[in-house]
Amino acid sequence: MSYTYTYPRGALTVDCVVFGFDGDELQVLLIRRGIDPFKGDWALPGGFVHVDESLDAAARRELKEETGLDRVFLEQLYTFGEINRDPRERVVSVAYFALVRPRDYETRASTDADDARWFPVAEIPDLAFDHHSILEMAHHRLRGKLRYEPVGFELLEEKFTLSQLQHLYEAVLGKALDKRNFRKKLHSLELLIPLKEKRSEGSGRPAQLFRFDTKKYEKLKKKGILFEI
Amino acid sequence: MSYTYTYPRGALTVDCVVFGFDGDELQVLLIRRGIDPFKGDWALPGGFVHVDESLDAAARRELKEETGLDRVFLEQLYTFGEINRDPRERVVSVAYFALVRPRDYETRASTDADDARWFPVAEIPDLAFDHHSILEMAHHRLRGKLRYEPVGFELLEEKFTLSQLQHLYEAVLGKALDKRNFRKKLHSLELLIPLKEKRSEGSGRPAQLFRFDTKKYEKLKKKGILFEI
DNA sequence: AATATTAAGTGTGTGAGTTACACTTATACA
DNA sequence: TGTATAAGTGTAACTCACACACTTAATATT
Numbered sequence: 001m002s003y004t005y006t007y008p009r010g011a012l013t014v015d016c017v018v019f020g021f022d023g024d025e026l027q028v029l030l031i032r033r034g035i036d037p038f039k040g041d042w043a044l045p046g047g048f049v050h051v052d053e054s055l056d057a058a059a060r061r062e063l064k065e066e067t068g069l070d071r072v073f074l075e076q077l078y079t080f081g082e083i084n085r086d087p088r089e090r091v092v093s094v095a096y097f098a099l100v101r102p103r104d105y106e107t108r109a110s111t112d113a114d115d116a117r118w119f120p121v122a123e124i125p126d127l128a129f130d131h132h133s134i135l136e137m138a139h140h141r142l143r144g145k146l147r148y149e150p151v152g153f154e155l156l157e158e159k160f161t162l163s164q165l166q167h168l169y170e171a172v173l174g175k176a177l178d179k180r181n182f183r184k185k186l187h188s189l190e191l192l193i194p195l196k197e198k199r200s201e202g203s204g205r206p207a208q209l210f211r212f213d214t215k216k217y218e219k220l221k222k223k224g225i226l227f228e229i
Numbered sequence: 230m231s232y233t234y235t236y237p238r239g240a241l242t243v244d245c246v247v248f249g250f251d252g253d254e255l256q257v258l259l260i261r262r263g264i265d266p267f268k269g270d271w272a273l274p275g276g277f278v279h280v281d282e283s284l285d286a287a288a289r290r291e292l293k294e295e296t297g298l299d300r301v302f303l304e305q306l307y308t309f310g311e312i313n314r315d316p317r318e319r320v321v322s323v324a325y326f327a328l329v330r331p332r333d334y335e336t337r338a339s340t341d342a343d344d345a346r347w348f349p350v351a352e353i354p355d356l357a358f359d360h361h362s363i364l365e366m367a368h369h370r371l372r373g374k375l376r377y378e379p380v381g382f383e384l385l386e387e388k389f390t391l392s393q394l395q396h397l398y399e400a401v402l403g404k405a406l407d408k409r410n411f412r413k414k415l416h417s418l419e420l421l422i423p424l425k426e427k428r429s430e431g432s433g434r435p436a437q438l439f440r441f442d443t444k445k446y447e448k449l450k451k452k453g454i455l456f457e458i
Numbered sequence: 459a460a461t462a463t464t465a466a467g468t469g470t471g472t473g474a475g476t477t478a479c480a481c482t483t484a485t486a487c488a
Numbered sequence: 489t490g491t492a493t494a495a496g497t498g499t500a501a502c503t504c505a506c507a508c509a510c511t512t513a514a515t516a517t518t
Contacts, residue, residue: 003237008280051237055310079308081284090280204494205484433465434513
């Protein structure tokens, strides 16, 4: 089976920048390429878009195939279309931005990835293609997003404490936040539901657990209400 | 000359949402399609991406070819990749977002566009393909952008008065703004350079002309400083 | 020449929200 | 029982957003 076109066509791929948070540092999931070009180098998970699937579907499929990740927060980032991004031929790549919860950390290697590993964003190795630019843009977007959209919850378990949330914000924004002001602000948004449980982890006073009120947030978002954190 | 691929490939296009401001209403530039599909319908200017040009270059080329517009503010918006966007075959479209100054309003029809016309955003006709969704997203983005980036200047002449700028903001945001607060805010940004000229248009006191301090803004942007207007 | 019309330009007081800042409480462990 | 650890809590100063009305400089009208 082969297809013919009168004019040359480039190929289309998707690439995913997957962020995770281990409670301490912001991390990115990379795969080691099992095939040329850039065989053996680290790269963003991704691959070719099939002619019969949407871009979002392609991103989810590739993520599943290469890392085993499923049901993540996924959003389109930007489309990279410089002519010589790929040494083989013209390849345009639609980049995606994903956030995963800690329990989804266990990943599987497969098909065209020898290996998959989490790297702290501060210690990213050299990457294949223009993946470093893509990662930079995604990181920039995450920092921006965190400030005006309650998206940090996607990087924590469903039940979390205010301290965990604050540590996440501090890790992503790269600066310390005042505990009292942070809590005041979060409570004023009225999007956290306190649970009846508490979590005691090692020493120290046990902390109140919360979950994010997704339904309430969706309603407010539809009305065009803005958040700032 | 023909090209063969083992697997089927979709086509790649760019589409541009071009905004203009006539001093009263926000407008969008549309072209009437001269060829099928949707022949005779209004659509966003755009077309196929060549294999040897970047996406940005393709957007600029198509804009020039179909509307005569050149040297506009241009920024990538979003990539639309649903499977059946185009009745002919799989077509992925990278949408762009353009802002043009009033004096660039005169447009030329050409090649595959019978006609090009400005429409007030409140009176957009039915559009070909999924162009209505694209336009909606662009409009939403413009409203958002205007609030946290000084981008409105791209829709005015290089020299403008504060009243003109305020009218633009009111037209895009769809609400009246307080004159004194608006001026106070704009002055506090320190990004407007007062010129030695004044403009007197018809009756009324002549207004101070300003130009936007692009260089200063670029410097501040590099430092990651945020603006809100 | 006097008067009317039009749009430009200007300052202050109030309330809301952001920021800075230090001690008490509940648990685990020695 | 006391010591270490992290959770939890309130207030005062300041900055920013918002509401609000008159004066000024020009053109148009009589």
